[in-house]
Amino acid sequence: MEPQIPKDKRNLRACLLCSLVKNASQFRRDGCDNCEEILQLRGRPERLEECTTSAFEGTIAMMNPRRSWVGKWQRINPYLPGLYAIKVSGRLPDDVIEVLERSGANTAHAMAPRPPINVSAC
């Protein structure tokens, strides 16, 4: 699977569920590579507004999710390679959280703040 990397720095948004960072236009066209099945962002601008945010801090490029300890630390290692936000502000719409809970998914990571990461220690 090709890593999804933003094409430029304008209009970047982070997925509220998995923290994947892409251009708004990429989200619009392809949805979220990890969460499209749940969030169904493709071709739905209002959904895109609700489920992604431009309020995020810091990014990590994760090229080898299974072997990356940073990925493990950020709890993003089950996801596809790509650029991920370290800290995302915002909350998924209630209906999405409901769907996640009903499916038995662990939503804690989507809502709980992550521990701060000391990047210089990588």
Ligand SMILES: [Zn+2]
């Ligand atoms: Zn996502």
